[in-house]
Structure formats: C-alpha cells, structure tokens
Amino acid sequence: MGTEGRQPALSAPGSESQESFSSSRLGTRGFWDDAYKRELRSFQECGDYGEIWFGEESMNRLIKWMKKQKIPQDSSILDIGTGNGVFLLELVKSGYNNLTGIDYCPAAIILAERILEKEGFTQSIRLQVEDFLNPSSDLSGFDICLDKGTFDAVSLDPDNAMEKREQFVMSLSHALKTEGFFLITSCNWTKDELIHQFREGFEFLEELPSPKFSFGGRTGSSVTVLVFKKNSQMLATKQ
Numbered sequence: 369m370g371t372e373g374r375q376p377a378l379s380a381p382g383s384e385s386q387e388s389f390s391s392s393r394l395g396t397r398g399f400w401d402d403a404y405k406r407e408l409r410s411f412q413e414c415g416d417y418g419e420i421w422f423g424e425e426s427m428n429r430l431i432k433w434m435k436k437q438k439i440p441q442d443s444s445i446l447d448i449g450t451g452n453g454v455f456l457l458e459l460v461k462s463g464y465n466n467l468t469g470i471d472y473c474p475a476a477i478i479l480a481e482r483i484l485e486k487e488g489f490t491q492s493i494r495l496q497v498e499d500f501l502n503p504s505s506d507l508s509g510f511d512i513c514l515d516k517g518t519f520d521a522v523s524l525d526p527d528n529a530m531e532k533r534e535q536f537v538m539s540l541s542h543a544l545k546t547e548g549f550f551l552i553t554s555c556n557w558t559k560d561e562l563i564h565q566f567r568e569g570f571e572f573l574e575e576l577p578s579p580k581f582s583f584g585g586r587t588g589s590s591v592t593v594l595v596f597k598k599n600s601q602m603l604a605t606k607q
C-alpha cells in the first residue's frame with residue numbers, strides 16, 4: 369500500500385506463523401479517518417483526488433482481466449474499502465453499471481461522492497459507510513468483490529489481526545455469490561500466503577502479472593494480484 373506502508377510479510381509462505389505479521393497504525397480506523405479527512409480537505413481546496421493505491425496500472429490490470437473474461441457490464445460489483453472511489457470511477461467509465469463501494473470511514477465515502485459528482489456519475493454508483501468486518505445483512509449476492517489494499521489494512525490491525533482476517537473471509541463469503549469472483553491486490557502478502565488465508569471457501573484461479581523488482585540479483589513481485597472463485601463449500605458459522 370503506497371510505499372510508506374509497505375511491510376513485508378514476516379513468515380514463510382503458507383505457514384501458520386503469519387501471526388508474527390507486524391501491526392501498524394495503518395490497521396486502525398483512526399489512521400484512515402485522519403487520512404480521508406485530510407484528503408477531503410485537499411479535494412475541497414484544490415480538487416486533488418488523493419492517493420491512488422498501487423497506482424493507475426493496478427486498476428487497468430483488473431479491468432483488463434474483467435474484459436478478457438467477458439464479465440457482463442451489469443454484473444454486481446462490490447469494491448471493499450473503496451477509499452476515494454477512483455476505482456469505481458474507472459469501472460463506470462469502462463461500462464460497468466451495477467457498482468457498490470463501501471468504506472468504514474465516513475470521510476472516504478463523502479470524498480468518493482464528491483469525486484463521482486464532479487465526474488457526473490452520481491446516479492450510477494451506490495456508496496455506503498459500512499464496516500466490512502461487521503457488514504449489514506443486505507451486503508450479499510455480489511457477482512464480483514474487489515479488494516485493493518483493504519485486506520492488507522485489516523491485516524495490520526494491532527488489535528486481534530488474526531481474528532479480523534478470519535472475519536474478513538467470513539464477510540467475503542457472505543458478500544460474494546457462489547461461483548463469484550474475488551480479485552485481491554496486496555503488497556503485504558505473497559501469493560502462497562493469500563491462497564492460505566482464503567483457503568476456506570475460495571478456489572485460487574490465477575495470478576495476474578504485477579510490477580517486479582530486482583535486488584541483489586533476485587527478482588520478486590512487490591505487489592500480488594490474485595483471482596479467486598467462491599466455491600460451494602460452506603464455511604463454519606462463527607458464534
């Protein structure tokens with residue numbers, strides 16, 4: 369997420385020792401509330417849309433995949449932790465017309481509303497203040513769920529991150545319809561770690577190409593982009 373918040377996962381891929389993952393203020397609602405209040409002020413003062421996490425190409429990459437798969441334009445799409453809503457803007461410009469964005473920060477949702485209003489797309493997109501870890505019951509049945517940096521943020525929560533990650537998977541399972549697609553962009557988890565995190569109820573389909581880095585003769589990816597499909601296996605309901 370950005371460069372400032374980028375923290376490598378600390379454990380071996382796929383292992384249970386992921387609990388040593390370091391926590392950070394980026395995992396708290398207070399951090400995001402402050403960030404989006406600042407971005408909202410900046411939008412009001414100089415029209416700046418704010419941070420585009422993972423850059424423009426991260427949105428193009430996902431939209432390209434959706435086009436290649438011939439995802440129907442009226443598919444219901446949920447952007448989890450939409451922030452400034454710029455990804456929704458790109459989706460609506462690409463022809464998708466059944467879009468919902470949620471974020472637990474009211475300032476983020478106001479910013480997204482203002483940006484979409486400025487761009488003339490207010491009518492076509494639903495925006496809701498919603499905590500994905502405690503979602504309303506009607507947040508369900510989506511054909512596609514998108515996450516660009518939100519699972520990363522949840523994973524950095526200093527307070528019970530492991531439980532919150534499990535809750536994220538449960539909420540995702542509720543939000544997405546069977547056979548629906550989940551596209552995740554992460555800079556804090558490797559491919560194997562993400563497959564492990566979403567192993568219950570989700571089938572890994574493919575990894576999308578992402579920017580590579582080279583350092584000390586080794587090449588790796590700074591960003592992981594994966595596509596999962598929700599399978600029909602039921603998740604145990606948490607009490």
Ligand SMILES: C[S@@+](CC[C@H](N)C(=O)[O-])C[C@H]1O[C@@H](n2cnc3c(N)ncnc32)[C@H](O)[C@@H]1O
Nearest residue numbers: 400421449450451471472499500501516517518
């Ligand atoms: C790294 S930012 C990414 C924002 C946006 N997806 C993008 O790509 O620009 C993470 C976002 O997740 C939101 N977020 C974190 N935890 C959340 C939760 N439990 N429910 C809803 N939104 C959450 C934050 O408010 C923030 O907007």
